[in-house]
Structures are given as structure tokens and as C-alpha cells.
Amino acid sequence: MTCASCANRVERKLNKLDGVRATVNFATERATVTTPTGLPLERLVGAVEAAGYTAAPVAEEPADEAADDAAFDDEAGELRERFLLSALLSAPVVAVSMVPAWQFPTWQWVVFALASVVVVVCAWPFHRAAAVNLRHGATTMDTLVSMGVVVAYLWSAYALLFGGAGEVGLRHEFSLLPGGGHTADVYFEVGVAVTTFLLLGRWLEARSKRRAGSALRALLALGAKDVAVLRGGTEVRVPIGGLRAGELFVVRPGEKVATDGEVVEGGSAVDRSLVTGESVPEEVGPGAAVVGGTLNTSGRLVVRATRVGADTQLAQMARLVEQAQTGKAQVQRLADRVSAVFVPVVLVIAAATLAGWLLSGAAADAAVTAAVAVLVIACPCALGLATPTALLVGTGRGAQLGILVKGPEVLESTRRVTTVVLDKTGTVTTGRMSVAELLPAEGVTAERLLRVAGAVESGSEHPIARAIAARAAEDAPLPPVEHFHSTEGLGVTGVVAGEDVVVGRPRLLAQHGVAGVNELERARAEAEARGSTVVAVAAGGRALGLVAVADAVKATSAAAITALRDLGLRPVLLTGDNTRVAEAVAARVGITDVIAEVLPGEKVDAVRHLQSRGEVVAMVGDGVNDAPALAAADLGLAMGTGADAAIEAGDLTLVRGDLRLAADAIRLSRRTLATIKGNLFWAFAYNAAGIPLAAFGLLNPMLAGAAMALSSVFVVSNSLRLRGFRASAS
Structure with missing residues (x-):
């Protein structure tokens, strides 16, 4: 695809199939398609081919980055070679045509020969695409480019062969505005300059689109390529696709974690910055979850794979990003509706421009030049790139x-x-409860309060209980609890070192006839006012104090x-x-x-x-x-x-x-939304200003070609500014 009109044509073809909803993204050259059950893939591919293009299903697994790079290098390399050849041949054509002092006796014939190579060979991609679309009854940007270049070339060839422009010693006065009035003038420089500028624009556009999608490719490249799997007690290095859920694999210092899993042996600090953006490495040990694509910085880890392939967090992240990049914002749909009818309207305007100039009595060369300028300036590349490139970046x-x-x-x-x-x-x-305060009753030490509470709470799975037990176990091993019992919504009871212990709400302590509970009421209210959840503790029928537990901010x-x-x-x-x-x-x-x-x-x-x-x-x-x-x-x-x-x-x-x-x-x-809207504004404004200028003869086709190419580069470059976005969460 070469422009937004191409993408719209493919999209319309796909959406004509019963039950199919398709969105085609010009920048990524991918279609996201929702189909009814049972619709064969061949029907979708056939619809795309009927529109004059080719299609193939996207593999479920991330594409091979080397293959992607090779494909890009082939495409960009061809554009670069055509551009360099076009620039090499166009430079003398433009220079001699623009500077009368450099025009030697047979200059126009040399220019004709050089321009023929540029128009036929270098501009061939435009002609080929225009011909393919014409066979399918469609018009695209390539139609405008091909027509503009061919008309300028054929008009000049006619003037050279039949209009007297081939006379030896002819001088050609160059003007930035059309309408010189000389029937023997030739405009080979228009065709070659437009071709050169557009090839340069295409090449820069391809490079910019590649940069725009670099974040997704970098995300896909984070995954490990192979992994050391433990099979039969022996390490076996296999490609990442050979790893299965439930298998154990080894991650050495400096290696990437191959897939999502749980650490079963070893300890280390894992750098998660490549996946989460978190700059501080996380300490992990047995039982800790690790994410594929993160970097093991120090110790050796043995990890049990829990999710592999397309189920991993990294693959899900890449899938979400790609889905977002292939979609369309509502603001883009206006551009789509415009570009769907844009090229036919431009052809009508160009024809009207030609007719208007001729009917006004202007010279034929001025009329042709103005019409060519309309064709060239109106190419809707920037409209098609406005949204997808900003989304990509x-x-x-x-x-x-x-x-x-x-x-x-x-x-x-x-x-x-x-x-x-x-x-x-x-x-x-944080979502993790921890002991915030210990509020012992008079005559009770904080150590005794925590030790008694932790011993009984160790028998409970409640988050508050686990927090208290974990804090108590930090100081010394906890004594065993006997006759443990949990009362839902109130607390727990048990026997520790021969004493009856009650831990929970004050109401539970009151039910067990504990003395001294009311004396703790003021301290409880103050702790709750500070944002803590308060647990009362009693042993041997007497209140020992309060343990305040809080979910830390x-x-x-x-x-x-x-x-x-x-x-x-x-x-x-x-x-x-x-x-x-x-x-x-x-x-x-x-x-x-x-x-x-x-x-x-x-x-x-x-x-x-x-x-x-x-x-x-x-x-x-x-x-x-x-x-x-x-x-x-x-x-x-x-x-x-x-x-x-x-x-x-x-x-x-x-x-x-x-x-x-x-x-x-x-x-x-x-x-990102502001960038999309800015892109669309300038794309619309560019065409709204450029077409009238060209139609009224105020824009030379050569300059129109340069402006059109630069408009696409501007839109992509504006989108690339988003790569400089800085987060506060770093």
C-alpha cells in the first residue's frame, strides 16, 4: 500500500463480505478483521487480492526480527537506489533547464534522454501501482503522481518532437510560476524533480515508520531465544519454543528470564526495567513470581514455568500494543471518508483547471503545467499517516x-x-498489611503482647493475622498454639503455654469475660483515626493491649x-x-x-x-x-x-x-491525541491551501512535488516527537 486511499480500498472490500468487520492500518500495513464463525481465510485473502493487493495471515508467535529487518532493508534499499539514480540524473536536467546560461546548443535533447530514464525507470513504482489500481477501477495517490509525471513528460516530448522545441540553440527561460506562454517550452525538469522528491519522501517515510514502530519491535525482542531446561536432572538448552508449562529452567546471572514462572530455588535481584519501566531491581527468592524478559542480575535461579508462548505477560503486552496501533481513533475516520473520495475529486479539479486555463486564452503549456501542479500537490499521503504514525509512537x-x-x-x-x-x-x-503500632496495657511489655498475639494468629490465614504472625516471628520462634478456633468476623482463640488467649474485636474479648477491655477504648479510637485496623489481645482473662495493623500507603x-x-x-x-x-x-x-x-x-x-x-x-x-x-x-x-x-x-x-x-x-x-489532531489539521490545511494555489497557476509543479513529499515527512516527524515523552514515575 502506498497511501490512505489504498488502505480504504482494501477496507471497503473486506467489509463487503457478510459479517466481516475490518480495519486497515496504512502505517503498519495490517488489517484487523472480525469474521463470522466458519468463514475461510481464503475468502479474506481473495477480497484483498480483488482490490489489487496481496495478503497473508499474521503468525500467532512474534515474527522473526531478522526476517522483518531483511524485508525492511529490501524495501528501503530499493527506494534508496531509485532515489539516488533519480537524483543523479535529475540534477543536470533541473540545472540546465533552470539556468539559461548553461543551455548549450543541444541541451534539450540531452535533457530528454536523461528524463526518459527517470520517468520510465525511477518512477516505475508509481506507474505500476497506478496501472494495478486502474485495472480494478480504483484511483490512489499513485494515480495522481503517475499522471502528473507522465503528462509533464509527454507534453515536453511533444513540444520537442513536433512543437519546435528541438531546434538547435533554443533557450528556455525558467519561471517559478507557470504560464510563460512559449509553445516551444519543455518541462522535463518538472517530471524528474517530482519523481526525485517523491522517492526521497517515500524513503524517508519508510525510515520514519520503521522508527515509529521500534518500541513494539524492541518489546518483542525482549524475550529469550533459548533456555536451559532441567530434564532428568540435566540441563538441556533448547529453543524457547520447546519450553513447556510446568518445566523447570535455569537462569544464570546476566541472562534473561525465559518465560513467566515461579522461583523454586536460589535468590537474586531481577531487573524489571525492560518490561515494566521500574528502575529498581526486585529481590526474589523461592515462591516469588518472575516475568519473562526481565534480567537476572546476580544469583542462579531455578524457575518453574507457569505461562509460555502467547500466554506470557510479555506476549500479552505486545498484543495489546499492536491492537492499539492497528485501530483507528474517531478523528481518523473523518480523514478516511475524505480520502475515499479525494483522488477522484482532485482529478476533476485538475481537468477543470486545464479547461479553465485553455478557455481563458492562456497558452497550452501554462494550462498543462497548472493541471500537473494540482495533481502533484494533492497527494493524500499525509492524511493517511496522520493517525497511525502517532499511534505507533x-x-x-x-x-x-x-x-x-x-x-x-x-x-x-x-x-x-x-x-x-x-x-x-x-x-x-500497598495491599499488604503490616504491624503499625503496639499499644500494650499498663504493666505489659510490647514483646509479650506481640508474642502472644502472633502465636495464636499463626493458625489463621486472614491477612491481618498473617501480618501479626510474620512480625512476631521476626524476633523469635513462636510458641505452639493449642485448641485453635476461629470465629468468623470477630477473631481467634487458642491456648499458648497453658494460657487461654483471645485475639480479635473487643466484642469477642467481652464475650469471653476479659477484664480491662474498656480501658483500651480511647487508645483504640486514636489508632483507628490514624488509619489502622486494631486488634485487641487478652491472655488469662486479662487484656494485654492492642495491635494496630495498617495497609501502608x-x-x-x-x-x-x-x-x-x-x-x-x-x-x-x-x-x-x-x-x-x-x-x-x-x-x-x-x-x-x-x-x-x-x-x-x-x-x-x-x-x-x-x-x-x-x-x-x-x-x-x-x-x-x-x-x-x-x-x-x-x-x-x-x-x-x-x-x-x-x-x-x-x-x-x-x-x-x-x-x-x-x-x-x-x-x-x-x-498522543493532540499530535493526531495536529497532524490531521496540517494535512488538511496543506491540501486546502495548495490545491487553489496550483489551480490558479501560483505553484510550479516541481515545488509542488517537494512540498507534497515534505508534508508526509513532517507528519511522521511530528509523531516521532512523542518518543521524547518523559514519565514522572521513574
Whole structure:
């Protein structure tokens, strides 16, 4: 494909098939197709071929990067060779034609010979594509280019052979404006200069598109090529495709983790920056999860593969990025509708320009030159590149930073968002409970309080219990607990060193007749006001004190809230925790609006209530219970450290658990959308200004060719500026 008209033609052909919905991306030269069950692939390929193009299914596994590089080198190499040959031959043609002092007696015949090679050989890709499309009753950018070059060449050849321009000693006065009025003038320089400029533009465009997609290719290249698998106690190095889920494999220092898995032996620090953008290596040991594509920096690890091939996080990231890059934003659909009728309209304008100049009594060469200028200036390359190149760069840069955008329509949603609803646990806080305070009763040491509580809680799987037991076990081995019993919603009981121990809510202690519980009420209220969950501890019928457990606020949450406010967004904390805890957490990070004590199913109602008040809501969450609210929100941002259900329901996935990424994701999305709109504006403005200038004879075709080529390069270069986007979450 060579322009947006090509992509639109293929898209229309595919969408004519019953039940087929297709989107064709010009920049990536790929089609995303939804088909009814049972539709053979041959029907889709046949539809593309009927439009005059070729097609092949995209492999499920990432393509071989070396093969991709070779294909690109072949395409770019051919364009480069044609451009260099065209430039070499065109330089003397343009120079002699433009400077009368350099015009020797038979200059026009030498120019004719050189121009013939350029027009026939160097411009052949334009002629070939125009002919193929003509056979299928279609017109594209190549039609305009081919017609412009051929008309300028044939008109000049006619003047040379039959119009007196072949006379020895003829001088040709060059003007930047058409309409010199000399019937013997030749315009070979127009055909060769347009060809040279457009080949240069195509070559630069191909290189720029390659750079635009570099982030996705880098993401695909992160995976290991081979892996040392443990089979029968022996290490066997096999290609990565030979690794199966459940197998053990070895990762040595300096090697990439081959696939997603769980460490079963060894310890090391794993650098996750290539996948998540997180700059600080993470310490891992037995039981820790590792992600394929990350780098083992120190110790030897033995890992059990849990997900392989297309199921890995890296493959899913690449798939999400590619899906976003092959989609179309709503703003692009206007450009598609315009480009679908653009070329025929331009042909009509060119014909009207020719007729108008001739009817006004102008010289034939002026009329032809003005019509050629219209054909050349109107090529819609920039329109076709405006959206896909910005998407390529924006979504690719996002992937490098740990931000995955599901589709281009998400970009438009970010522009309208007014309120950001934040789940508390795992989003604003770490999601991991830890002992915040020990509040022993009078005459009781903190060590005894923690040791007794930890011994009984070691028998429970509750997150609060695990936090207390883990903290207590740090100081010394815990004594055994006997007669352990759990009362749902209240706490646990047991016997430790011959003493009856009760750990839980004050009500549970009261039920067991524990003395001294009321004396702890003030300390309990103060601890809860600081955002902690408080557990009372008693032994031998007497209250020993309180253990305050808290879900620690992430160190970056306050900065993230500030960044969201700077974007003009109102943050709202949404949680199932009690109001006092929620308000304490909100106060620590700078949130003033709190919705607390909501059940998981009520989170959706909270989002819809905000929407009913006219708010455009973005929801940030990580848990299974957040998935319905993420789906109901106008924009869902899922923390990639959370549940798969939440990630599936979100529109944007934040690969690591840094809340600042939410602000970065919205900033990047808005900047990408602004780049798309800027590209489209300049593409439309370029044609809106250029066509009238050419039609009224104010633009030489040679300059029109240069301007057209530069417009495409400008659009791609403008998109490439997104590669410089800097995240605050670094």
C-alpha cells in the first residue's frame, strides 16, 4: 500500500463480505478483521487480492526480527537506489533547464534522454501501482503522481518532437510560476524533480515508520531465544519454543528470564526495567513470581514455568500494543471518508483547471503545467499517516514506560475525564498489611503482647493475622498454639503455654469475660483515626493491649494525587473499609472526597452515581472486585500488579503498581491525541491551501512535488516527537 486511499480500498472490500468487520492500518500495513464463525481465510485473502493487493495471515508467535529487518532493508534499499539514480540524473536536467546560461546548443535533447530514464525507470513504482489500481477501477495517490509525471513528460516530448522545441540553440527561460506562454517550452525538469522528491519522501517515510514502530519491535525482542531446561536432572538448552508449562529452567546471572514462572530455588535481584519501566531491581527468592524478559542480575535461579508462548505477560503486552496501533481513533475516520473520495475529486479539479486555463486564452503549456501542479500537490499521503504514525509512537512509548493502551478510542476518553475514582487497597496503598503500632496495657511489655498475639494468629490465614504472625516471628520462634478456633468476623482463640488467649474485636474479648477491655477504648479510637485496623489481645482473662495493623500507603501515592489534580482531575477514594480508616488514608495523600464502606457490588453504583451527576469517570483499581467498576467507568485503568479480571476490564493497563503511572498514562494519551489532531489539521490545511494555489497557476509543479513529499515527512516527524515523552514515575 502506498497511501490512505489504498488502505480504504482494501477496507471497503473486506467489509463487503457478510459479517466481516475490518480495519486497515496504512502505517503498519495490517488489517484487523472480525469474521463470522466458519468463514475461510481464503475468502479474506481473495477480497484483498480483488482490490489489487496481496495478503497473508499474521503468525500467532512474534515474527522473526531478522526476517522483518531483511524485508525492511529490501524495501528501503530499493527506494534508496531509485532515489539516488533519480537524483543523479535529475540534477543536470533541473540545472540546465533552470539556468539559461548553461543551455548549450543541444541541451534539450540531452535533457530528454536523461528524463526518459527517470520517468520510465525511477518512477516505475508509481506507474505500476497506478496501472494495478486502474485495472480494478480504483484511483490512489499513485494515480495522481503517475499522471502528473507522465503528462509533464509527454507534453515536453511533444513540444520537442513536433512543437519546435528541438531546434538547435533554443533557450528556455525558467519561471517559478507557470504560464510563460512559449509553445516551444519543455518541462522535463518538472517530471524528474517530482519523481526525485517523491522517492526521497517515500524513503524517508519508510525510515520514519520503521522508527515509529521500534518500541513494539524492541518489546518483542525482549524475550529469550533459548533456555536451559532441567530434564532428568540435566540441563538441556533448547529453543524457547520447546519450553513447556510446568518445566523447570535455569537462569544464570546476566541472562534473561525465559518465560513467566515461579522461583523454586536460589535468590537474586531481577531487573524489571525492560518490561515494566521500574528502575529498581526486585529481590526474589523461592515462591516469588518472575516475568519473562526481565534480567537476572546476580544469583542462579531455578524457575518453574507457569505461562509460555502467547500466554506470557510479555506476549500479552505486545498484543495489546499492536491492537492499539492497528485501530483507528474517531478523528481518523473523518480523514478516511475524505480520502475515499479525494483522488477522484482532485482529478476533476485538475481537468477543470486545464479547461479553465485553455478557455481563458492562456497558452497550452501554462494550462498543462497548472493541471500537473494540482495533481502533484494533492497527494493524500499525509492524511493517511496522520493517525497511525502517532499511534505507533505513542503506544510504543507507553509500552516502554509500562503503560498499555487497549485501543485508539481510549485516547479520546482521556480528554473528557473529569473525575478519577481510586480503589484504596492495592492502588493507593500497598495491599499488604503490616504491624503499625503496639499499644500494650499498663504493666505489659510490647514483646509479650506481640508474642502472644502472633502465636495464636499463626493458625489463621486472614491477612491481618498473617501480618501479626510474620512480625512476631521476626524476633523469635513462636510458641505452639493449642485448641485453635476461629470465629468468623470477630477473631481467634487458642491456648499458648497453658494460657487461654483471645485475639480479635473487643466484642469477642467481652464475650469471653476479659477484664480491662474498656480501658483500651480511647487508645483504640486514636489508632483507628490514624488509619489502622486494631486488634485487641487478652491472655488469662486479662487484656494485654492492642495491635494496630495498617495497609501502608504507597510512597508515590501523594505525588500521584498531585499530578492528577494538575491535570484538572478530581480524585475520589472508593473503598469497602470503614470511614475513619478511609478518611485517614485520604488525608495522607491529599484526597478530600471519600466514598467508604461500600460492598464490591456497590462500587459500580458509586461510579454510575458520579456519572449521573455529569461527571466523566476514570476508575483505577487492581482487584477482582474492581473489574465491574472498571468496565462501567468511562475510562478504566487497571494496575498490572492486580487480578487478570481487572486487567481485562480496563482500557489502560499500568504494568507496575505505581499510581503515578495513572497520571502519566492520561498525559501520554492526551498528548498522543493532540499530535493526531495536529497532524490531521496540517494535512488538511496543506491540501486546502495548495490545491487553489496550483489551480490558479501560483505553484510550479516541481515545488509542488517537494512540498507534497515534505508534508508526509513532517507528519511522521511530528509523531516521532512523542518518543521524547518523559514519565514522572521513574
